[in-house]
Amino acid sequence: MIMDTTEKVRIGVAGLTHDHVNGILGRPFHPTYAVVAIAEEDTAVSQRYAQRYNLDNIPIYITLEEMLDTAQPEAVLAFGSIYDHLAVVQVCAPRGIHVMVEKPLAVNMNHAQEMAALAHQHAIHLLTNYETTWYASNHAAYRLVHEERLIGDIWKVVIHDGHKGPQEIGVPPEFLAWLTDPVLNGGGAIIDFGCYGANLMTWLTGGEPPLTVTAVTQQIKPHLYPQVDDEATIILTYPRAQAIVQGSWNWPISRKDMEVYGQTGQIQALNALDLRVWPNEKAEAQTQTLAPLAEPLNDPFIYFAAVIRQQISLHDHDLSALANNLTVVQILDAARQSAQSGQTMAVSSS
Numbered sequence: 232m233i234m235d236t237t238e239k240v241r242i243g244v245a246g247l248t249h250d251h252v253n254g255i256l257g258r259p260f261h262p263t264y265a266v267v268a269i270a271e272e273d274t275a276v277s278q279r280y281a282q283r284y285n286l287d288n289i290p291i292y293i294t295l296e297e298m299l300d301t302a303q304p305e306a307v308l309a310f311g312s313i314y315d316h317l318a319v320v321q322v323c324a325p326r327g328i329h330v331m332v333e334k335p336l337a338v339n340m341n342h343a344q345e346m347a348a349l350a351h352q353h354a355i356h357l358l359t360n361y362e363t364t365w366y367a368s369n370h371a372a373y374r375l376v377h378e379e380r381l382i383g384d385i386w387k388v389v390i391h392d393g394h395k396g397p398q399e400i401g402v403p404p405e406f407l408a409w410l411t412d413p414v415l416n417g418g419g420a421i422i423d424f425g426c427y428g429a430n431l432m433t434w435l436t437g438g439e440p441p442l443t444v445t446a447v448t449q450q451i452k453p454h455l456y457p458q459v460d461d462e463a464t465i466i467l468t469y470p471r472a473q474a475i476v477q478g479s480w481n482w483p484i485s486r487k488d489m490e491v492y493g494q495t496g497q498i499q500a501l502n503a504l505d506l507r508v509w510p511n512e513k514a515e516a517q518t519q520t521l522a523p524l525a526e527p528l529n530d531p532f533i534y535f536a537a538v539i540r541q542q543i544s545l546h547d548h549d550l551s552a553l554a555n556n557l558t559v560v561q562i563l564d565a566a567r568q569s570a571q572s573g574q575t576m577a578v579s580s581s
Contacts, residue, residue, distance in 0.1 A: 240264040240536040243304035243328075245295050245319050246311030247271040247280050248405040251333050251360075255308055255532055256284045263527070263536040268302030270295040276405050295322050304328065306356075306539055308532070312409040313416050317342040320357065324349035329356040331535045335426035335563060336556040338417035343560040347553055356538055356545070357553050360531040363392075363427055363487055364550040367521040368500035370528070372491055373435065375498055381510055382493030385435060388474040389490040390428035393420060396480035398455050411459055419459030420478045421448050421566055428476030429562040431489060432467060433555050438548030440558050441467035441474070444565035445575040451481050465566045 242264050244255060248271075259266035269291045271277040277291045292298040299307075299322065306329040309319045316332045323330050330350075336359045337343035350357035363369055375381040394400055397410050409415035416422055425446075433440070444467055448460035455461070461480040466473065489500045496514070499507040507518045523529050527537035534551070537543045547554035565576040 240306055240539050241267045241302075241304045242532070242536075243267060243298055243302055243307045244269040244271075245298075245307050245309045245323075246315060247276050248273070248312065248403075248409060249310040249333050250402050250406045252280070252308075252310040255310075256280055256286070258532075259284075259286070259289060261533060261536075263533055263540070264306075267304050268292060268298045270298035273405060276403075295319065299323070299326060299328065306330070306535060308535075309333065312412075313338045313422070314342075314409075314414060317346055320346045320349050324353040324355050324357075327353055327355060329358075329535070329539050331356075331358040331360055331531065331551075334359055334361045334430070335417075335422065335559055336553075337560050338414075338422075340557075340560055340564050343557055347557055350553060356535075358535060358538065358545075358551040359430075359553075359556040359559075361427055361430055361550060363431065363489075365524060365529050365531065366487075366500065366503040367524045367529075368502065368504060368506045369431065369489060370524060371506050371521055372489065372498045372500045375508065376435070376491060376493065381508070382491070382496035382498060384494055385472050385491060386494060387472065387492040388428075388432055388435060389477070389492075390431055390474065390488075391477045391479075391482075392424040392427040392487050393477075393479035393482045394485035395482065396452065396455065396461060397423075399480075400485075411456055413459050416459070417563070418567055419448075419456055419463070420461050420480045421446065421463035421465070421570065422563060423480070424478030425463050425465050425476055425563060425566060426478075426559055427487065428465065428474065428478070428489075429467075429559040430550055430555065432474040432476070433558045433562075434548055434550050435491070436469060436472075436548075438554060438558065439469060440561060440578050440580055441469055443468045443575050443577055444562055444569055446566035446569040448570040456480070460570070463566070463570070465562070467562065
């Protein structure tokens, strides 16, 4: 299928080893964007995806540099290891090519700060994609808290994310290889699923970093994940609030949900569309199923294209924004240090 890409954002895909790449390969063409090329050094992986999605009309290159120079995309989606995010930005930013990475932004603050400096220097957009960014339930909870003031000030937030484990759910071998590598992923469940809660809480607080971070990690299944944690709990403190972030590769049922407790009531985002609200102790709990968010707020790739075309504006504390995600990496760095040392870590606000 060959489509006119004159007005579309021309997108290149950097890497195929992150399983989330299925999201773009399953729909490479849209009225707002078109995938024009792919770069992947592992030819066995690229051939498998090319056959699965019938990608005969999308050229696949071995190196990112060759792909950029030949296909000349305006934007790149990074679907390699978290460690590789820096290298993608190092290649793309000087060429003025916008980048969206899969969560989290980077493996550590050193990488994150260099990526941010390159993005600012070369005036590119650098976004981070989380599945929960596109949940109508999370946006409804935010609106009820901040616009309608339904439950008063936030006092506690509890966020749960994870599944049975990457090996248990059958992720591809090339994904499992780096996801369970402490260097390439930066950790185990604490990174893979701890990042969601850090991202959501930073959004809910309007970009405010926590005062302290305390974390505990475990290896419940060391026979499966000998190099990284598979269980993590992170506690964040703020001047008048706490957040408890629970990331796990041991949940019996996959989950991505959030509980927000205020002065008078509570709100639960149960999944992408279901919301449960208790305005106060005397009111009855109400559960509702929401409609999906409207374009471009319902989809990472449509959203990325809209940002590039200046159809929507990013604010610093937005879920995909660079400033938010620098705070996320700062939290994750402190969480790792806390888990390793057994001490609570103070977080700098600078």
